[in-house]
Amino acid sequence: MARQYRSDAMASIHETMEALQEVGAIDKQTMREFDDACLTPVEPLSPEAIRALREREHLSQPVFARYLNVSKNLVSDWERGVKRPGGPALRLLTVIEKKGIQAIA
């Protein structure tokens, strides 16, 4: 329950804020700062953390790779520490970590 709370709350708050902004009740500046505060920070993931994440979802490397829309070799490289997931890839992994694979399926 605690895991779901943050994102659900954020979703409804965001909708409310958007409505207020469209109606002119709050200015763009406030909306901008709100959006900034909304962001879930991304922290680097260790190779072990990536493997643990994939195995938590009961997925093989090839299937996991297709979920992320990357090549299967890249997942292998991530898990062996040969390469590090970058900007958008790191965001995807963070989303899966927080909300599960169904969030992006």
Added chain:
Amino acid sequence: MARQYRSDAMASIHETMEALQEVGAIDKQTMREFDDACLTPVEPLSPEAIRALREREHLSQPVFARYLNVSKNLVSDWERGVKRPGGPALRLLTVIEKKGIQAIA
């Protein structure tokens, strides 16, 4: 309601399948094929489509960039057709297109 149906159904079906597999009712092979069938395909996005997507969410380039965990210049490049979003970035954009920005917030 139609927009939510597919992913919600997929989520619960996936949970059921996982439970069946853990209990040994279905084999890994079947699970693999099921996972494959689950994937939402990613189609390339035109520069205009990316811009339309961002504006639909009422986000500036810098804020949109922070949601995706990319630099603000890259979003500008995407929207002007200078660069094309690749593997993981394309998956992120597709998720936002189908489920909204709150899906990854």
Added chain:
DNA sequence: TGCTATATCACACTAAGTATTATATCACTG
């Protein structure tokens, strides 16, 4: 009048991500 945010643009750089190929292991099956 300035201040701030937005957006376009140029440029050089790093490394993420791709494709191909090969190998070893394990599970399933005829």
Added chain:
DNA sequence: CAGTGATATAATACTTAGTGTGATATAGCA
């Protein structure tokens, strides 16, 4: 037991996505 297929690791070479810096132009707001 041999054979097939999926998984995972591995090496290599290549392409380009993505970064960072800095400059410019514009529009809205105090």
